[in-house]
Amino acid sequence: MSARTQPAPVVIVGGGLAGLTAAHALRHHGIPFRLFEASDRLAGLARSFRDADGFSHDFGAHFITNRLAAALGMGAECRTVQHYGEVVRLGGEDISYPLGLLGVPRFDLSAAWTRLRDAVRSTASPNDAATWFRHNFGRALADEVALPLLEAWSGQAAERLAPAVGEKLPGGLLETLWLKLAGRLTDRAVAIGYCGALPQSASVWHVYPEHGVGAICARLAEGLDDAVTLGTRVQRIRVEGGRAVSVRVEDDELPVSAVISTAPIHVLPRLVEGTDALERFARFRFRPMILANLNLEGRHLLSDTVVWLPERGFASYRVTEAPISMPWLAPEGKTTLTVDIGCEVGDDWWTASDAAIAARCLEDIAPLVPDAARRHRSHRVLRTPIGYPLFMRDYESDRLRLAIDGTGVDNLLSVGRNGAFDHLLMEDVYCRTLAQVQPLIDELLPAVRAA
Amino acid sequence: MNVPSEQTPTASTLSAGGLPIEEVDCPLCGRDDAEPIAVGEDFEYHTTRDSWRMVRCRRCRLLYLNPRPAPAALDAIYPDDYHAFAFEPARFGLIHAVRTRLEARRLRRWCRGLPKRARVVDVGCGDGFHLQILRRYGRPGWQLEGVDPSPRAVTAARRAGLNIHAGTVEQVGLPPASYDLALMIMTLEHVPDPLASLAAVRRALKPRGRLVVVTDNADTLDFRLFGRRHWGGYHFPRHFHLFDAATLGATAAAAGFGVRRAETAVSPINAMYSLRNLLVDLGAPAKVHDRLTLDSPVGLGLFTVLDALQAARGEGSVLCATLERSGRGRVLRGRFGGAR
Ligand SMILES: Cc1cc2nc3c(=O)[nH]c(=O)nc-3n(C[C@H](O)[C@H](O)[C@H](O)COP(=O)(O)OP(=O)(O)OC[C@H]3O[C@@H](n4cnc5c(N)ncnc54)[C@H](O)[C@@H]3O)c2cc1C
Ligand SMILES: [Zn+2]
Numbered sequence: 005m006s007a008r009t010q011p012a013p014v015v016i017v018g019g020g021l022a023g024l025t026a027a028h029a030l031r032h033h034g035i036p037f038r039l040f041e042a043s044d045r046l047a048g049l050a051r052s053f054r055d056a057d058g059f060s061h062d063f064g065a066h067f068i069t070n071r072l073a074a075a076l077g078m079g080a081e082c083r084t085v086q087h088y089g090e091v092v093r094l095g096g097e098d099i100s101y102p103l104g105l106l107g108v109p110r111f112d113l114s115a116a117w118t119r120l121r122d123a124v125r126s127t128a129s130p131n132d133a134a135t136w137f138r139h140n141f142g143r144a145l146a147d148e149v150a151l152p153l154l155e156a157w158s159g160q161a162a163e164r165l166a167p168a169v170g171e172k173l174p175g176g177l178l179e180t181l182w183l184k185l186a187g188r189l190t191d192r193a194v195a196i197g198y199c200g201a202l203p204q205s206a207s208v209w210h211v212y213p214e215h216g217v218g219a220i221c222a223r224l225a226e227g228l229d230d231a232v233t234l235g236t237r238v239q240r241i242r243v244e245g246g247r248a249v250s251v252r253v254e255d256d257e258l259p260v261s262a263v264i265s266t267a268p269i270h271v272l273p274r275l276v277e278g279t280d281a282l283e284r285f286a287r288f289r290f291r292p293m294i295l296a297n298l299n300l301e302g303r304h305l306l307s308d309t310v311v312w313l314p315e316r317g318f319a320s321y322r323v324t325e326a327p328i329s330m331p332w333l334a335p336e337g338k339t340t341l342t343v344d345i346g347c348e349v350g351d352d353w354w355t356a357s358d359a360a361i362a363a364r365c366l367e368d369i370a371p372l373v374p375d376a377a378r379r380h381r382s383h384r385v386l387r388t389p390i391g392y393p394l395f396m397r398d399y400e401s402d403r404l405r406l407a408i409d410g411t412g413v414d415n416l417l418s419v420g421r422n423g424a425f426d427h428l429l430m431e432d433v434y435c436r437t438l439a440q441v442q443p444l445i446d447e448l449l450p451a452v453r454a455a
Numbered sequence: 456m457n458v459p460s461e462q463t464p465t466a467s468t469l470s471a472g473g474l475p476i477e478e479v480d481c482p483l484c485g486r487d488d489a490e491p492i493a494v495g496e497d498f499e500y501h502t503t504r505d506s507w508r509m510v511r512c513r514r515c516r517l518l519y520l521n522p523r524p525a526p527a528a529l530d531a532i533y534p535d536d537y538h539a540f541a542f543e544p545a546r547f548g549l550i551h552a553v554r555t556r557l558e559a560r561r562l563r564r565w566c567r568g569l570p571k572r573a574r575v576v577d578v579g580c581g582d583g584f585h586l587q588i589l590r591r592y593g594r595p596g597w598q599l600e601g602v603d604p605s606p607r608a609v610t611a612a613r614r615a616g617l618n619i620h621a622g623t624v625e626q627v628g629l630p631p632a633s634y635d636l637a638l639m640i641m642t643l644e645h646v647p648d649p650l651a652s653l654a655a656v657r658r659a660l661k662p663r664g665r666l667v668v669v670t671d672n673a674d675t676l677d678f679r680l681f682g683r684r685h686w687g688g689y690h691f692p693r694h695f696h697l698f699d700a701a702t703l704g705a706t707a708a709a710a711g712f713g714v715r716r717a718e719t720a721v722s723p724i725n726a727m728y729s730l731r732n733l734l735v736d737l738g739a740p741a742k743v744h745d746r747l748t749l750d751s752p753v754g755l756g757l758f759t760v761l762d763a764l765q766a767a768r769g770e771g772s773v774l775c776a777t778l779e780r781s782g783r784g785r786v787l788r789g790r791f792g793g794a795r
Contacts, residue, residue: 029487032478032487033487070494070506071491071494071508073506074491074494074505074506074507074508075491075508075522077468077469077470077471077476077505077522078470078471079470079471079472079496079504079505079506079507080470080471080472080473080503080504080505080506081471081472082471189737190737202490202491205683206683207493207494207495207683207684208494208683226468227468442487442488445487
């Protein structure tokens with residue numbers, strides 16, 4: 005092979021935000037690639053649904069930041085989210101998160117007591133989520149709020165989860181106070197605890213693209229048609245001598261110079277042949293989720309955008325009224341409540357009909373919206389088997405190794421929310437993917453320039 | 456002659472606001488690995504509804520706009536009343552007079568030691584403000600020329616009887632090794648490829664010729680206070696890169712220049728516009744922020760005093776560097792010295 009021929013393409017597995025971010029970066033540098041998306045459309049979890057009756061639905065209350073919009077040249081087509089707030093429902097009362105919880109004396113007392121005790125009795129750093137929350141929040145707040153939510157969300161006992169679940173929570177109190185205040189003053193939902201890769205500030209707030217959050221994927225995909233193939237699953241990734249050498253698509257073997265996978269990490273071992281370096285990821289698990297979008301008459305049915313439901317009486321752990329933050333998602337005078345149900349693939353939630361799920365959810369939220377059933381007009385139920393990565397203690401060390409050492413195959417990257425196995429929101433997916441792809445670009449660029 | 460550069464911008468696309476934009480690698484070191492530090496809009500002229508992102512190169516620390524308006528967008532982002540095209544005595548009265556005095560003093564200093572028949576070129580001359588000062592206060596034998604790509608600026612400058620090369624300095628093909636002094640006053644931050652522009656200027660200079668670069672200083676108190684969004688120096692989306700002492704030194708060195716003298720000087724503009732941009736962004740009534748514009752003596756006076764305090768600490772709002780073609784000067788790192 006002469007030095008002048010183009011190197012084999014990089015193959016990108018998946019056309020969600022991560023795959024398209026990688027594709028966009030490779031195209032910028034003139035590095036040849038092919039992107040394969042198994043489904044018949046781009047965007048993956050960032051897909052937006054539009055119903056004929058004027059309701060839009062995303063996977064949850066999706067929004068991005070003005071900073072990500074600016075990176076993509078999309079600022080002018082994004083609307084400012086003016087307000088975003090969360091409350092915790094306790095004993096029939098909605099307490100604002102996180103500041104309102106500070107005003108509850110029993111939480112403060114218990115937190116102060118824990119601090120004092122742990123200061124005197126130097127304890128080992130916690131190695132499960134239950135201990136972590138009790139240590140950091142105090143027993144009362146942990147046992148009444150944090151741990152019940154964690155368990156409903158994950159379907160696991162908090163003792164079996166790694167402390168990293170908690171470490172994801174937003175930083176300092178003073179900073180939070182300042183950002184909340186700045187949001188009030190500017191009428192912008194200042195992003196708090198949204199993006200881990202970049203600093204937060206009063207100048208970074210939430211926005212929503214006119215044509216749905218999926219528009220950011222469409223934007224990244226502009227001009228890439230020649231390299232993107234929809235409806236095509238990558239069936240195999242062949243590894244020889246510790247390097248990915250080819251992939252199988254539509255029963256053809258395609259030589260590659262590298263592979264960037266955005267497929268869920270736990271399926272990657274099944275795709276890869278020629279090494280067992282990835283076997284340790286096969287036991288990583290995701291929590292399947294049902295998001296029941298209930299379209300109702302009325303607006304502002306909840307006291308804030310998100311209501312957390314730690315009390316045992318609820319089947320759901322969270323209800324969201326996205327139109328409180330983004331009024332344009334529903335026609336005037338109407339709204340959508342999204343009820344999140346953690347479940348398992350094949351259980352009776354998962355297999356229930358959409359109508360049955362909607363009916364059960366309406367009943368579940370009756371304590372919040374007593375006449376919900378009467379207001380109900382229509383619904384759209386979304387199911388995803390890969391709602392959230394679960395940080396189980398069993399495989400915590402392997403998870404950390406994935407973050408530090410990668411997949412164990414040099415030119416096989418596993419990126420994106422499911423590929424990196426992290427609770428990443430969209431701006432983080434964008435930043436982290438760019439950072440992860442950078443060394444690959446550095447490696448391939450000389451050969452591409454020479455060709 | 457067009458200088459081929461390392462830059463490989465991707466084919467330009469249209470922003471959501473309908474402006475041709477391009478994504479670029481670091482204009483100084485060529486790497487594409489930068490951290491966003493600010494997001495903002497065109498608070499001053501409202502030429503687009505787009506928002507813009509200033510990033511800092513993780514390798515060389517240069518600040519640059521990315522993505523940025525593509526060449527085809529330049530007409531749209533420089534409106535007819537852009538200040539560099541239309542700094543007219545009639546409109547700016549007293550301010551014009553004061554500014555002329557101050558600039559004349561600076562220019563005379565930069566021209567010190569020029570021969571009787573020196574040839575001087577002002578790159579990015581706008582409507583010819585500085586050339587006119589040189590014509591008035593300089594020596595009669597000096598041959599004064601300007602370069603500017605904006606047809607509006609060229610027309611205004613020619614109407615004033617100046618000799619102008621229309622186009623970018625890379626395009627116009629100045630005669631090689633011909634000039635004793637080149638000026639780039641508030642120009643470097645606007646050009647798409649600073650290394651290519653500097654290289655073109657360097658070729659045009661005589662072997663012992665000098666280049667004076669004046670540009671916004673991104674190492675100031677107002678930058679630290681307003682740098683996440685409202686800082687006046689961003690001038691979204693018209694400033695493509697911004698420098699501090701270190702990155703300006705590195706840019707000069709990369710273009711083959713030596714730094715002979717470097718300092719910071721007083722300017723009220725960035726601090727005043729930082730405050731104005733904040734007020735505009737928060738929707739303050741025009742009555743309030745109108746006090747903070749180029750034609751407001753009170754605002755200019757106040758912020759001049761404030762910036763003078765900064766300049767005394769070596770943190771004035773503008774960087775002034777005298778570069779020499781020889782390339783033997785040293786590259787300065789860290790802070791520039793105080794003014795004078
Ligand atoms: C319930 C929920 C709520 C969320 N809320 C927010 C929010 O409010 N704000 C926010 O910013 N983010 C939010 N997120 C996160 C955001 O949606 C994701 O981080 C982001 O969309 C993930 O992009 P990705 O490319 O990593 O993965 P995905 O979008 O899952 O893309 C992976 C793609 O790969 C394809 N694929 C998989 N295997 C193969 C194969 N073998 N061959 C070919 N193609 C394959 C899939 O079909 C899919 O299209 C939320 C996520 C969830 C689940
Ligand atoms: Zn750089």
